Amino acid sequence: MTRMIDCQQVKMQFKGNLDPILTNINLQVQEGDFVSIIGKSGSGKTTLLQMIGGLLEPTAGEVKVNGTLIQEPIDEITYVFQKPVLLEWRNILENVLMPLELKRRLTKTDIEQAREVINIVGLASHENKYPHELSGGMMSRVTLARALLSQPKVLLMDEPFSALDAMTKEQLQIELMELSNRFSTTVLFITHDITEAVYLSDRVVLLGDQPAQVINEFSIPFPRPRPKELKFDVAFTKIIKEIHEQVEVNGGAT
Numbered sequence: 513m514t515r516m517i518d519c520q521q522v523k524m525q526f527k528g529n530l531d532p533i534l535t536n537i538n539l540q541v542q543e544g545d546f547v548s549i550i551g552k553s554g555s556g557k558t559t560l561l562q563m564i565g566g567l568l569e570p571t572a573g574e575v576k577v578n579g580t581l582i583q584e585p586i587d588e589i590t591y592v593f594q595k596p597v598l599l600e601w602r603n604i605l606e607n608v609l610m611p612l613e614l615k616r617r618l619t620k621t622d623i624e625q626a627r628e629v630i631n632i633v634g635l636a637s638h639e640n641k642y643p644h645e646l647s648g649g650m651m652s653r654v655t656l657a658r659a660l661l662s663q664p665k666v667l668l669m670d671e672p673f674s675a676l677d678a679m680t681k682e683q684l685q686i687e688l689m690e691l692s693n694r695f696s697t698t699v700l701f702i703t704h705d706i707t708e709a710v711y712l713s714d715r716v717v718l719l720g721d722q723p724a725q726v727i728n729e730f731s732i733p734f735p736r737p738r739p740k741e742l743k744f745d746v747a748f749t750k751i752i753k754e755i756h757e758q759v760e761v762n763g764g765a766t
């Protein structure tokens with residue numbers, strides 16, 4: 513199996529800081545795997561994701577994605593920011609098509625596929641709407657559709673659903689799981705929500721802080737895609753409890 517994300521001894525120390533934020537980070541994600549990162553606020557999750565996405569250069573160590581040493585953003589990676597970033601003067605369809613349009617002249621097939629992903633995320637009747645006409649949940653759906661249209665090998669997602677109500681969040685989790693499964697996308701997903709992490713992932717990685725390191729990894733043994741009822745399964749809640757306990761041992765809140 514291909515090692516899609518490979519962090520070796522990654523360290524980050526911001527200029528002017530006495531101590532590193534992250535150190536000795538070794539994290540491997542195999543092709544098609546869904547891995548979540550949890551850890552306290554300020555522990556360095558976003559910093560780590562930005563280094564993997566080529567948005568920030570590590571102070572030491574190296575990051576490889578699909579064998580390429582990351583020194584800048586590469587085409588195989590799509591990065592989804594926590595806050596939906598949409599262009600106000602473009603409607604949904606145009607926002608979804610934007611990354612492709614930056615790369616090349618759009619084809620009829622591109623537009624058909626954009627309509628298909630918009631349909632999948634439940635926005636088919638809204639494609640002509642502009643961002644100011646959308647709810648927060650709809651905006652998140654647009655960013656999800658846009659991320660999936662490029663069918664990236666690697667999807668990096670920084671708390672994409674954290675601002676959503678419980679129902680919308682659950683719906684988008686299901687859509688993300690189905691789509692990432694269908695395209696065998698490798699996903700690295702940051703969340704503060706342990707249930708979300710366990711539900712979506714093959715593996716959950718717990719980061720400690722000051723400086724951040726991987727302190728625990730949990731394998732989640734249920735085959736994907738998973739029914740939403742799994743969240744009520746005894747085996748599922750047992751894993752949640754175990755992770756909560758480890759989070760407590762390491763100083764509380766994620």
Ligand SMILES: Nc1ncnc2c1ncn2[C@@H]1O[C@H](COP(=O)(O)OP(=O)(O)OP(=O)(O)O)[C@@H](O)[C@H]1O
Nearest residue numbers: 526527529533551552553554555556557558559560
């Ligand atoms: N550009 C920067 N310069 C200096 N310090 C920074 C910079 N970016 C982040 N930091 C610091 O690095 C630490 C980790 O930040 P980061 O955003 O990675 O945390 P996080 O785990 O994503 O937190 P949250 O869960 O709140 O999003 C914080 O102490 C933050 O203040």
Ligand SMILES: [Mg+2]
Nearest residue numbers: 557558559670
């Ligand atoms: Mg963050």
